[in-house]
Amino acid sequence: MSDTKKIKVLFRLRSLEMGGVPRVVLDLLRNLPKDKFELTLMLNLYQGELVSEIPEDIKVIKIEKGREQMSKNPFIQKLQLGIRRLKLEIYDRFPSLLYALKVKEDFDIEIAPGYAEFKMVLGSPNKKSKKIGWFHTDVSYDKNQKRVNERIELMKQFDWMIFGAKQTRQVIEDLYGITYPKSSVIYNVIKINEARQKAKAFDASFPAVRPCFSSMGRLHSRKGYHTLMNVHKRLLDSGHHHSIFVIGGGSEMENLKNQAKELGVEDTFLLLGTQKNPWPYILASDYFVLPSQSESYPLTIGEVMALGKPIISTNVGGIPEMIEDGVDGVLVNYDENELYDAMKCFLTDENFVEKIKAGTKNVDEKFDEKRIYQQIIAVLENVLKK
Known part of the structure; x- marks a missing residue:
């Protein structure tokens, strides 16, 4: 890869309802250097309070309409929601179909900003892209051991994992004896x-x-x-x-x-x-x-x-x-x-x-934000070298 070629990065999110993970993604879309990265946001549902905050210079791939764009007629909207759910289920089962219809290009890096997006990114048919997962959750509170174990196993499949706090990664080692050599701790940027x-x-x-x-x-x-x-x-x-x-x-x-x-x-x-x-x-x-x-x-x-x-x-x-x-x-x-x-x-x-x-x-x-951006840039650049 030449020094002048931009790194193509795809962020996947379910939607843009108000919450910590979507806010982190929007901040990165605004502040990662555009001379280094070509950034794309892919939304399962084009809905949520934060849709209006998507930067204008960011390419957005909308898989399905949000509730806001649907009919106000209750019967028609219920029908639209059912069709939307069916289509998303089909895309989950056949990600190659999703990418053929909606993505139509390859990315260097695909990012799952939270556990809700883990399977989406790991199931990408683009086998050449590097997969990065982000995990912000304290697993010690979760009594659903099946769910915790599933997430822990999924994290092993990423080319690199970013943990949102030292405790987030440490508690997995303490409780489950599992470490992630291909990982780093990067705090979320606080504005x-x-x-x-x-x-x-x-x-x-x-x-x-x-x-x-x-x-x-x-x-x-x-x-x-x-x-x-x-x-x-x-x-x-x-x-x-x-x-x-x-x-x-x-x-x-x-x-x-x-x-x-x-x-x-x-x-x-x-x-x-x-x-x-x-x-x-x-x-x-x-x-x-x-x-x-x-x-x-x-x-x-x-x-x-x-x-x-x-x-x-x-x-x-x-x-x-x-x-x-x-x-x-x-x-x-x-x-x-x-x-x-x-x-x-x-x-x-x-x-x-x-x-x-x-x-x-x-x-x-x-909470120096410049230091955190530099840490994220380093991960995105270095993961392609591994």
């Missing part, structure tokens, strides 16, 4: 200045009991919001007045609404749903809390630090690689009592809160 800029887009002040904790994440049982709500109720009952709002949507929304009603905290534990720009809301809060049972390397931590907000987070996944406990945030175990004590400390110890705020001043140096 510090972008979060600051977006936080000024509008005034998100709204009636809320002060002080106010914010939180953000997908509403899933392992994100711990049911536990956070119990802690919230205990703090109120102890005379520590405050409110909490959570940004995010998901399968637990109705359960959390019912729990809030049962506990009588509907006016102080607010569920704001998905927000395309959550940062003005975070900026309007006093503190941030992340109560997850499992995480890998959540971008939110660095972005919240960039806004100078003191953070309480569970000590899971790659989070201790992001937060220095007692310096620029507070780490607790996923335990109701520990979370209660940490939140009570924020509500009662102003000097400690100011100390944590001061610790966030080093966030730009801590």
Whole structure:
């Protein structure tokens, strides 16, 4: 390959619903050097809140329409969804047909940005392309051993694996005795200045009991919001007045609404749903809390630090690689009592809160995006030499 020839890279994604993996992919599409790489994004479904953020200079391969482009007639839309599902199943079984109809060119590198895309990329009929997998998940929380083992085995088949945190790779070795010699740890880029800029887009002040904790994440049982709500109720009952709002949507929304009603905290534990720009809301809060049972390397931590907000987070996944406990945030175990004590400390110890705020001043140096881009570029260039 001559030095002037661009490396052709294909990123595969299921869709562009709001989430960490799609945000990482869009950031790479914007920032990987176009003089080195010719970048293409292939979407199973052309749908999601982030579709509008696809860079204009990126080629997009759309396998199937998104729900947004379908008929508004319920009967017709149901028929369209059924046909779409059938076509995707056929493409899964016969990837050569998919590539013949939709791709029609060869790529040097094909990337699976998350486990949802592993089989898609490994099943590519382009046998000459190098396959790179990206894994961001802490397997220790997953009780479905069949699913975990399947993902572990799939990762062995990639030409190179990128893990989103040291803990993400280490826990597989600790629990399963499996190592990945052809791999590296590269943290996801955290858009510090972008979060600051977006936080000024509008005034998100709204009636809320002060002080106010914010939180953000997908509403899933392992994100711990049911536990956070119990802690919230205990703090109120102890005379520590405050409110909490959570940004995010998901399968637990109705359960959390019912729990809030049962506990009588509907006016102080607010569920704001998905927000395309959550940062003005975070900026309007006093503190941030992340109560997850499992995480890998959540971008939110660095972005919240960039806004100078003191953070309480569970000590899971790659989070201790992001937060220095007692310096620029507070780490607790996923335990109701520990979370209660940490939140009570924020509500009662102003000097400690100011100390944590001061610790966030080093966030730009801590999450240097240029260093991460260089690491990714090195992987993409070196994998072709192997």
